[in-house]
Amino acid sequence: MTLQDRIRSGKFVVLGEFEPPKGADFSAYLKNANLSRGRVHAVVVPEMANAVLKASSLGGCAYLQREGMEPVFQLCCRDRNRLALQADILSAAALGIRNVMAVPGEDVRFGDHPQARAVNDLDLMGLLETLQKLQTGKDLAGIELRGVPRFCVGSTLDTGASGGLLNIELEHLKRKIDLGVEFVVTNPIFDLRRFEQFVRRLDAKQTAVFPTVLLLKSAGMARYIDRNIKGISIPSEMIRDIQKAPDKPQECIRIAANIVARLKDMGMPGVLISTVGWEDKLSQILDQANI
Amino acid sequence: MIVAKQKPIEEIIETLKGYNKILILGCNECVTVCEAGGKKEVAVLASALRMYFMNQGQEVKIEEATLERQCDHEYLEEIRKTVDQYDAVLSLACGVGVQFLAEKYMHTPILPGVDTCFMGVTEERGVWSERCQGCGxxxxxxxxxxxxxxxxxxxxxxxxxxxxxxxxxxxxxxxxxxxxxxxxxxxxxxxxxxxxxxxxxxxxxxxxxxxxxxxxxxxxxx
Structure with a gap:
């Protein structure tokens, strides 16, 4: 069953997230992705998250596709103009990639190549419009394509927005849905009470919202995220639990599994699990969450 | 200098819809040199707009002023006492002037009357071309x-x-x-x-x- 079929059938979706390596050796990447085989329904392949140079999402997707896994190709407007974006979208379709996810892309100044010239020829809505247009069989110049690409299109949703920004985010979500988005992936969720309040403002039928569950690795990491990452708050008792636990990795797995289970109980249509480097622990999270 | 060209009058009229008292504000610097937004262009545009609104049977009051610069506080202050009289200000300065006005006068809509093009030179009267992109x-x-x-x-x-x-x-x-x-x-x-x-x-x-x-x-x- 494809990701799109699964979303449409309303069955609980588990997405994994595996970022391609910084380098030309993909062997560890494939090993990690293989650990999740049969446990995740599709793998989101980030496009140089935080503007740090890595092999491309398209490259990662092509690899996973060849290995018989279902990848989600991430696209952002930071590094490519409308020609390059359309070219890669068409190539992805030709490679058999069925899912694309349009993301905003962090500014180059946050990454490891701050001297780079950001492109931003299109914005996120423009990229979604492009995807929609290509799926009608024409490119942005209105010229007919030989072979029409078909995708299940996703994007992102910032649940951490507050006040007026939240209204803007919800307005943007509407626009994204109008532009053909079938699923959105949120920022990492730790504070479920706050997330529940957010979900109450959503029209659940509009689109599938997949919260991200980020596997913490230490109390220090949790504290850093809580203090420094905008829009993400981590309950202090969660940080304390990691601190006190004799087996800290196990406690981190327990916390992630608990969040996954509670999100499922809340009626969310699925989750994205991000293990950043601890890919071998993904199965344990799903086991403990009874998925 | 910053080179600009006046927007098509249809586009300007579209942005002025619903405003009954408008100030057209020119700038004595770059846009005067490239003949897009100086005192002369303010007068010509004001006349054209007056004629347009008269033909439409609309009572729209158009007034004119030109500041020494629109990218410095001291010159923008010259309209502080009068700006509230207008429903909108149509600035013929470059995008810098339009924005500085908008930042200063929060309660008055500030509209652009020119398209800002580039930093360039006057090759000959009527011909301007790009020389610098300010790459830093x-x-x-x-x-x-x-x-x-x-x-x-x-x-x-x-x-x-x-x-x-x-x-x-x-x-x-x-x-x-x-x-x-x-x-x-x-x-x-x-x-x-x-x-x-x-x-x-x-x-x-x-x-x-x-x-x-x-x-x-x-x-x-x-």
């Missing part, structure tokens, strides 16, 4: 005083692309190849050794890659 890291010392960032279509830093023909750029026969001019001038100056120098991969963080830019001079700061 000038390399003119090594390119015979001719800028490949603003004048080469591909922004090539290490010689021509091979697409030029008879000294003209491949994108347009009217556009001189920047590298042709650079090489001709280096020859003229007897400094072809500058051409041998490899210009390193450019750091665009001083251009727009680092976000909106700012220059702070503590020594002259008041």
């Amino acid at each position: 890291q000038c390399i003119l010392a090594w390119t015979a005083g001719i800028c490949p960032v603003s004048r080469c279509a591909k922004r090539l830093l290490n010689g021509p692309c091979g697409g030029s023909s008879k000294g003209k750029c491949e994108i347009n026969k009217e556009v001189p190849c920047a590298w042709q001019i650079i090489i001709d001038r280096l020859n003229e100056l007897g400094r072809m050794e500058d051409y041998e120098r490899l210009i390193p991969i450019k750091d665009w963080s001083t251009e727009r890659a680092g976000g909106p830019r700012k220059v702070v001079r503590e020594d002259v700061r008041s």
Whole structure:
């Protein structure tokens, strides 16, 4: 069953997230992705998250596709103009990639190549419009394509927005849905009470919202995220639990599994699990969450 | 100077819809030189708009003023006492002036009357062309005083692309190849050794890659 079929059938979706390596050796990447085989329904392949140079999402997707896994190709407007974006979208379709996810892309100044010239020829809505247009069989110049690409299109949703920004985010979500988005992936969720309040403002039928569950690795990491990452708050008792636990990795797995289970109980249509480097622990999270 | 060109009057009329008392505000600096937004253009546009609204049977009052500059507080202050009388201000300054006005007068809609194009020169009356993109890291010392960032279509830093023909750029026969001019001038100056120098991969963080830019001079700061 494809990701799109699964979303449409309303069955609980588990997405994994595996970022391609910084380098030309993909062997560890494939090993990690293989650990999740049969446990995740599709793998989101980030496009140089935080503007740090890595092999491309398209490259990662092509690899996973060849290995018989279902990848989600991430696209952002930071590094490519409308020609390059359309070219890669068409190539992805030709490679058999069925899912694309349009993301905003962090500014180059946050990454490891701050001297780079950001492109931003299109914005996120423009990229979604492009995807929609290509799926009608024409490119942005209105010229007919030989072979029409078909995708299940996703994007992102910032649940951490507050006040007026939240209204803007919800307005943007509407626009994204109008532009053909079938699923959105949120920022990492730790504070479920706050997330529940957010979900109450959503029209659940509009689109599938997949919260991200980020596997913490230490109390220090949790504290850093809580203090420094905008829009993400981590309950202090969660940080304390990691601190006190004799087996800290196990406690981190327990916390992630608990969040996954509670999100499922809340009626969310699925989750994205991000293990950043601890890919071998993904199965344990799903086991403990009874998925 | 900053070169601008006046917007089509239809577009200006569209943005003025619903406003009954409008100030057209010119600028005595760059847009006067490029004949897009000085006192003369303010008067011509005001007359055209008055005629348009009269023909439409609409009572729209159009007034005119031109400031010395719209990119300095002191000149913008000159309209502080009168700005509230207007439903909107149509600024014929470049985008810098429009924004500085908008930042200063929060309660009055500020509309642009020109399209800001580039930093350039007056080649002859009626002809302006681009010379600088404000990349924040000038390399003119090594390119015979001719800028490949603003004048080469591909922004090539290490010689021509091979697409030029008879000294003209491949994108347009009217556009001189920047590298042709650079090489001709280096020859003229007897400094072809500058051409041998490899210009390193450019750091665009001083251009727009680092976000909106700012220059702070503590020594002259008041």
